[in-house]
Amino acid sequence: MNPDCRNDCVEPLVFPKRPNNRPGLSHIDYRIGSYSDFRETLLRNLNHEAVLEAWTHRDADDPGIALLEGASILGDILTFYQDLYANEAFLRTAQWRESVADLVRLLGYRLSPGLGGKATFAFEVKNDKPVVVPAGFPLQAQVEGLEQAADFETVEETTAYPSLSKFYLYRPTYIPDLSGEISVFSIKTSEFEAAGVEINAKDRLMLLDTVSEATNNAQIFIVKEIEQEFDRTNITIEGIWDKGGGLSEVIAYKLGRTFRHFGHNAPRQIVKIDSDDSVSQLDITYNRKLHSSTTTTGNTTITPSFTSREIPLDIEVESLLIGNMLIIEGVSVHESAIVRIIRSFRSGSMAWGSLSGATTFVGIDDDMDDLRFGHTHDVTDIRNLSIHETVGLSLTLKQARQIDPAADGLSLYYFGDSVSYKQLNDRGIAFQKEDGIFLEMVVSTEDKELSDDEEKLRPIFLSSPLAGDFTLGDFPLIDPNVTVYGNLVEATQGKIEKEAVLGNGDSRQQFQTFKLPKAPLTYHNSPGETPPEVPELQIYVNDHLWTRVASFFNVEPQDEIYIVREDANGDSWVQFGDGKTGARLPSGIRNLVAIYRTGTGAYGALKEETTVQAKGKLDRLDKIQLPGVASGGSEPETGGNARQAAPGKIQSLDRLVSLKDFESETLAIPGVLKAAAAWELVDNVPAIVLTVLMETGRGQEIDEVREILNDYNKCRGPQRFPIIVHQGHLQYVHIDAVFALDATFREEPVRKAIKEALGVTGEEGDSVDGSAGLFGLGQRWFGENEYATRIAGTMQNVQGVVWAKVTALGSLGEADDPAELMLPAEPKPLQDRVSCISEPTQHILSLYGAHLYLSVSKAESADVC
Template sequence: MSTDDQKQVGCRNDCAESLTFPKQVKNRPGLTHIDYRIGSYADIREFLLRRLDREPLLAAWTHREADDPGIALLEGAAILGDILTFYQDLYANEAYLCTAKWRDSIDDLVRLLGYHLSPGIGGKATFAFGVKGSTPVVIPASFPVKAQLEGADKPIDFETIREFIAEPAFSQFNLYRPFVHPKITNNRNTFAVETAKLTLKLEKGDRLMLVKDPTESQTLRQIVVIAEVSEKLDCTEIAIEGSWQSGNVDSHAMTAYKLGRSFRYFGYNAPPTVTVVVGQNATQVPVSFVADVHPPSSTSFKKIVAEASSFNSPDAFSVSSSPISERLSDLSVQILVSPVPPIYNPALANNSFPLDQKVDDISVGSTLLISLQLSNITPTDSDSTYFFAKRIALVSVASATHGALTGGTTVVKLDTAIGTDALRYTDIRSVEFQEVVGQAFTIMSTREADITANSSQLFYYGDGFTYKKLEERSLQLVQGQQVEQVTAGIDDTLTYPDEQITLRPLTIKPSLQKLTLGDFPLEKPPKVTVYGNLVEANQGKTEPQAVLGNGDNRQVFQTFKLPKAPLTYFNSKSETPPEVPELQIYVSDRLWKRVPSLFDRGSIEEIYIVREDTNGDSWVQFGDGKTGARLPSGLNNIVAKHRTGIGAYGALKPDTTVQGGKLERLDKIWLPDIATGGEQPETGDNAKEAAPGKVQSLGRLVTLQDFEQETLAIQGVSKVAAIWGLLNYTPMVMLTVLMERGREQEINEVQQILNTYNRCRGFQRFPIYVRPGNLRHVYLDVTIGIDPTFQQPLVKRAIQVAIGVTGEEGNGIDGTAGLFGLPRRRFGEAEYETRIAATLQNVEGVMWVKVSAFGFLLGTGDDPLTLKLPATKLNPGKLICENHEILSLHTIHFQPQFVTTISIGEC
């Protein structure tokens, strides 16, 4: 034997190395991949060449290069053997369930166990409809809607589930947080008025008289000047110059008057003395500024009090206008001749007041505000000021004299007197009149957020008619990417129909979870958009009615292919398995029933089954006359009505809009939330895990493993763990279910399906409680020493696979089999620094590993991109999560540092 056929290394005696072809096939049980290949191209080529060397007749044939035809023929045989052994190994693995990789192979294998891979599921979405006009619009059932979702190659067809009445007012609107009107205190400079009750126009610069209680004569009051007027919802808000400084008001509201002109009492500015000539003597007599403003209770006349002592001529009274003459004739006026002159000429009734100017545009019935001092004796500067708001009963023009002052005046007669028997005298110099423009109105403190309110209370801004229609209406509250769907409830005491647009209370169920009351401010622009015309739709396009073929009563198990795929399925809590197709089969114009299986069915039952092939096409199969009836013979008598489309999931693609069918007064359609529920056909890996367990359970729910296997077979479920537990002191089967990311909303559907399974195929001894599981994301920093002879990018890729990072699927890195891969982890399973180091140490090319930081990320939620690293990274050596959590590592939180040194430290 030539030396070329011998291998010196590892053989002390220069013996020839034994051939590896044909390799003996030996595989221990439980392997995820079996080695069934007896040799590769190199092994077969070496075997053939060595046999050639051993042939005595060919000893002279020493050339071994491929340019020799004989050697080329041998190498061709080695290539053929390589191909055959490759496919032998591949087919051998595909022949066993635990080693199969192809979905077709897994499908064929699990069918032998009576397990069928779940078909694709259609998605569901809630669309918001915007309609125009002032009357409702009816959205019919099966109304077509088309939306381009993220990740989808083409727009997806949806159809509305049921008829819906859309209100124009609920297309898009806003809600507001609960509020209070605080009590008015000093230093307040903003006020509000209900716009609907405001009958006059308020502008910057207008004067207002703010009065706590106009029925009290010594109430708190203040004249203010408007600095700014703005509209806010149903209120007109007023900012004043300065602030309220008249004291704290034990209420949130006051009475306000818009002021026009200001007047004084006629004669308030008269000279303090008057010259009186008696005979040949001229005397300076003081002028009285005291007036009696309240009628006496015991006499029918009034006294005109004078402080002078030398006046005795009643002829000094002169009446220059007929209205005054007529009015004076009606009054019981008795002038007491005394040395004290009357205060006015002519004398006036107690509830009549002359103004300091002559005006002709004061209206009877308007309000006059009066501020003056009152006393039971001669008033002094220290007397308190009193306030009265009176209506004008009569207006007249007169010429009056007070002391040395004579002039024209407008006399106003009030509807009621002011003052009391004890407080009847005033100093006319203290009297002020304020003309009121329009009617009095109520002014309030501006609204402020109610910090004591709970998150189930909001306010709707609208009229009573639309408010009543909010009862039990579904609403979507949208702010950016955050969406909450709630049901509204109204206050029954406020359901009377009215057209006043105001804030009306709503109760929402459930209370706010993602949003807060702070997202519903009382000012505009609002932060949250509310959609009230919500219409549920599911995926699927209704295809034209199709003729499948002819029935032939002579044939058994007739099978027909549906003309278009994929057939739409939806989960149903009343079916086992839960996937139900959107399909109706009519045989000779009669509707036949779909069943899960023909096994153990009656011979005359008009039934059929539906199956999907590996290409996704759907086939309808009928009975053989023993298990299900045969088809009656007929021409084109097998007709199908079906819908197509599966897998709708995700949010609306940016910069795209929802397209709807033709509908009068339809304005726009929105998809605020994501489409959910859509699933592609079940993967082979999931079937490999679920099928054996379902076979072992024999279709019954007995053990905890039975519950786990049935749950895992439901589309959208990624991980499940079942335990016996107590909830509110009630024993039950507690299932922790981890849904695929983004499908947490479908957890209730899983609960309903399992409840049906428990009733139909379980003992119903214990209730089932499904609680959502979640991923607990961690960070990991490691320093890794690599062999300098290995390429660092390849080593890093192998490390990411071994550690099981997520987020690298787009780069072709599958970490599902790694340490943090979901299939390898259990709920509540802890992780250790030492196991991490050992896992990485086993990667080819890694020399040593040091874990420098390992801990939990900060924040909540399943999206690792929204979580934050702690300010100080720690390394506790061990991380323990809750029993409803699974540890997960995203690629952005895995920070390996590579060094090319061979060792670190002493060891």
Template sequence: MSCQHDCLPTPLFPALIENRPALDRITYRIGDYACFRAHMLALLDQSQALSAWTHRGADDPGIALLECGAIAGEIIAFYQELYANEAYLRTAQWRESVARLVALGGYRLAPGLGGEARFALEVKGNEAVKVPAGFAFKAELEAGDGAAVFESLNETTVYPWLSKFHLYRPRRGAVAIGAGSTRLELSAVAGHTDLASRSAAEIKPGDRFIIVPRDNPWEQGSGVFAPQQRSEILIVKRTQTLLDRIVIEFAGSLAVDRGVEIDVYPIGRSFRHYGYNAPPSYGELNETTGILNFTPTEFRRSTGQAVGNASDRYTDLSPTELPLDTEVDDLASGGLLVLTGHLTAMLSSDLDPPPYTSRGSVQTESVLQGYGSGKGMGGFQDFLPIPILSPITVVRQINEVRQDTLIWGGMNAGASVPVISEVLVPNPGITSGSYDIRRLQMHEVIGDKLTLRAESRWLDGDFGLDTELAFFGTHAEVVALVGRELLLEDDSGVLQSVQVVSSVTDFDLAQRDESNPWIWPLRLDQPPCYPRDAFDEADNRISVYGNLVPADQGETQDEVVLGGGDARQAFQTFALPKSPLTYLLHNERTPPQVPELEVRVDGILWQRVETFFSSEPDDRVYVVREDEAGNSLVQFGDGKSGTRLPSGMGNVRARYRTGSAAHGHLKTGKTPQAKDRLQLLGKVWMPQPVTGGAEAEQEAEARQAAPARLQALGRLVGLADYEAEALALPGVRKACAEWVAPQGMPRLRLVVLTDGGSATEAEAVAAAMNSANRCRGAARFSIETVQGVRQYLHLDLSLGYAADRLAEDIEPAVLEALGVEQDSAEPQHGLFGYLDRQFGQGLHVSQVIARVQQVSGVVWVRVDALQSIPLGDPPQTDPLALSVPTLRVRREALGCQGDALLALHAEHLYLNLTQDQAVKECEA
């Protein structure tokens, strides 16, 4: 049957109200202005009584009145639809509507939470300073308007030397000084190892040091004979002080391998033995024959016998008299001389022979001639005493200095004669010792004996499982680090929080004092995440903050009078004069968010309860509620559920804190400041972002959490119950629970997406969930709470739009359809909106094309590139810090890890809009 002529058309007014389930918005309007006007005019046309009224122009007062009725009808229909939508939780848009709807099931929108911060303080002076609990700081954050106020949680002792300092990688063990070394470290001065004594040496470029070998076989009781190493003279090129190390660089390098440490003496002038430059022979005239006889000059001198023996060619000299090659008048008695030369002697049978090995050692081949292959049968015993030739270096004190005129062979001149404290070789086992005066040098000692060691070495690479670092300071300074939390920061801003686990007994004062700074080993609770060379002593790239003061958001207000009690009133209510009231997380409470509020009535502290349901008539309790404007209301009982307020004038007083929702980093160019005054306080730093702060629960989150919480009835049984419990926590935007059993150990894995996305916020959620599981769950399994991450994508998208549309209208619609994150705004809906996506949900390129194709005015769509952006390790959460891959590819499908949520930021979207020319041609 055809309806062209036989069926009545569907009436346009009133419109049929019909809505399918699960709509985000319902239709409830029976018509608009045009429908109302047309319907009333149709009724007018059908009226027999008004058939003569044929004029329909607006200039007719009756028609004008009818049109006014149509306008009123449209307004009423508009508000009917608005109120109808506000009557359902899924479609309600107003916050007060959502709050009242969820309250029907006993659910209340979570208030905003105060953030948590850690401030690092610089303290001036030399004494410790106590920061009292409640000390106020203020900071301007990127995510807020105005300055947020924080107050310290407890009393903290801060120290000037821990304001901002360095820790260092531990040094490796001592090593031997090798030939070719050009840099050594000063380890002791006259046996003193403290820094003050070593710094007092005042070593300058150009200073000369002479090495005095520690192996000295020439002294009495030296035991087994071994040839002495030869001495060397070192010339200082430059010095550098690094912590407790005084590094000396020399102009040359060492020629001989040495031990772990060497002794050196700073020397001034160097002298030669008188007569070293005498003629090789001298002539004597034989008066009888008249012949001039030449006698070789004696250049060898015994170590134990006197010189001269009444000879007129050599002045009498005892073995301890060593004449200089010049006259000096400033060589003081009591000073030291370092004597170097080469000694020839005989080794007596009561000493073991030296361990000769090769030509390269200190003795010469001629010394080896008397040795066989072993003792007896031509061995050592057959050739005792044994001739030896060895370098000699000894230190002798000057007992006195006399001036004299000396004769040595054919030489006669004035000279200074120091008398030394002991002969060169007092060892009785070495006999017939002699030395060549031409090779003997006497060096004037002008300072204390110095002990040098090889330059320190360190390990490179990562720390692995090693948790040890080093601290430079006094004993009192290092003791202040015991149990202390430290914050490490490298030059790129990477932070790590650690704690010192060393105890006081680890800082032993053996061979140390309390007044000088020393290097102390320090153990941390975890290995540093930086390479070892970042803790280098010369180029340290890690700053350490030691004066950390934990604080939470909230400014304490002066005690205020809320009003007077009236015993006649039930549920008497007062509003706090300032908002927002600060709430903080207390995991042991249900719900965990607790207001920072104290209420006293007639000076007595009353207790806050979550509800009056279980309160007795005489219980001094109150509840706190938030109205639609965010104001906090304090309500008291009715005499049945909680006692009524006693009557009085201004007897209800309150002390509270205000401020919430602080999170994120400091604003660029801003620094935190102390709001209160504290003596000797210098700079204030806030290296870490503020965490834990959250806005009051949004309507979108409440729509998800409230029905699930109502279904759970306060219990935690199924996965949905745990998700709803997590979503009810302030700052949690999304939650996903699943059962996992790694290594056969079942547990519940809860992935959450918080406002700040930090590990600290995830830890707070974990603590609250564990507490809820113990109190209201089965408590038969552990809960693993994981901070979800946004897996950002790169999308290169080209599209054509209709010729009758504008690009500036198409682009915002496309961004909205895709759910693109712009600036700090995170879209809830769209292809990449966090409410419309699930953790671990992948993506196919066809989904992108389909979603954009649905935008009105878009003619065609082409995806040129689609790929994930590597987040790094640890994952980078700031999309502006992620760059688009250089090699761009198009993936047909993208996977996603279970703790990740696909997201698209405007910086990673290349959107190319082109007016569709084919449509323009056809339309033309």
């Protein structure tokens, strides 16, 4: 402790200062002094020299004083770097990735290299023949986050079919029975051609429930609208059909001309001159016989006579199609219709009562009788008869397709031919909405054989039900907004480089080491490996493939193995054994050859206004799409993550025993930001439950993390209990606060310091580093609450803040993109505490820059005494 020097005593100078740092500091003070300490020490020593008592000038214009100040500057620079290097010598305080890498290497921990991304591409091919996409086919895509285009290569050979390049799927529907009032019917479109019929608006249709006998359920409609829907055509009629309830279908005929029976408009009476020349008026009959010939009666002249299977029309027609149907209405006393086949027709003249004229006799296949209800009619009134000519054959109408309310989201419908339908079986497809939301899954088809004439709208079955961003409502029958890609090809990042000769083997040398010509070497995760990052590298020695291992530990002297390591510059080095731990290289000239791929970090969506480019030739290739995002790519592990994960790794000794071991191993997986392990009972079974927070936008990689951790448990863990991995989420909060600014401070630096103290995210581009702040990920834990008082206290601890007050605080929920979250309306609520939402152990509170509103109040200066 320094003595009290308020009474004009000279404070003793502590120089050189001895390092005195307590444990656990994030930065240590290792400087023996700064420029002012050096200068003060030199000047005090100058004052103590009796020989130099006369030298009293201390300004820099004196060459001697300038020399001393120059020496002080040099000392300040040297001690600055001394302090910097001292901090880089300890794991907790080191900031440079190179320093952290060197330190954790002493613990047996290696920083993870950068990983190559992977993506699912959709190939669109032309014409009608399939195209084989070979394994290793090169692609190039400009992905968000990378300055240069990323190179990809397909993983395996795939057959691309033109019909599956891009198509649509539809929600399940069904065709109900005819009931109620119906104005829209549907028919298989193929029936029109088979029946020789073309239906257009304004056409007339006769609808009947049967043609085998007379029926009362017959009605003529005018076609209002025609619309094709897949393999069926919807026919909208003017008016409604409300007959024949419970039927599954009705029969329809397109009507041509409509005729009446000859004589229907004959005068009701005839004038008769008797033998005595008297004149009388007699009523005529309008009845015709149904089962025998109709001839002249006592009061009515009907000539010529015609049979029960002939119908004289009220006009003469030039042609009728033999074999076509006639629909005859009004035969019986009931409102009925019967259908008969035209067998013949002939022209002639006829008289009915006092009416005579030209006619056409139409021969039909059967009598016009109505045998329903147990009645037999011998005659019918010709005035009630309407004879309709039909065009083509009959049509079978059903009700239009309706949405199936019982659909469970496990099936959709595909419209296409049977060949394309079969090609979908056990095939991966991708859904993409107009806004870019993407979903990939495997589908299967029905086993039964169906010809294209039977059905073209067929069900496909999804490997998992639609959920989340995709619902059945996204697959309407009209104007679908989800594009489906069926020619999916998996590809991984990495450009295959030219075969490289690394050098000459020398059996006299131990641990020969060679550098790969190009960097960065591509790595991909392989769940069965430890560590999981596996390089895309093959080493041939004398044309013989050697095996890569993770380390030289526990290998035999004759084993043909090598290891791969990265240096601080990102270059990759290949090292061979010493004859004891792995075989030495055999001597030879240029006998060491490397085949490898380069490129890492591909992650994100395709850049706007760019397209995927094929770097090889492929016949009939039209386009290549990237419907989703590239995932899995990452930059090399940061020093901060290694600083946190390495101590746990050395404690575990490469075994998984404690919860901390599982957390440390999880943190070492690329893309993982936070991990928490806990013992829990899941369905009454003890299990280790790991909550894993992935980097923003990497949620789809959680399955790969699960696979890696389960392999770790199998290979290095006790295997006594299952490992269950839950995905963690960020829960965003909103804060409004006011602070008083010290009048001696500038506002902008203080605002920046407040944001960093609070741990704001999303403003890294403005040099705001909130990683160590209150809401920084390094400071928070799953399920941890936050309080308005602590937020205000954190702000008040910022230099330049006189006082602070929180005026609004609340939760906004979780989101992949926090910019999409909406702030509450004014006045915003103020909660004393913000808690994590449902499943609190899977959420971490976070503060996005746009959700923080700071207002400033000038602090009043203290009164001068």
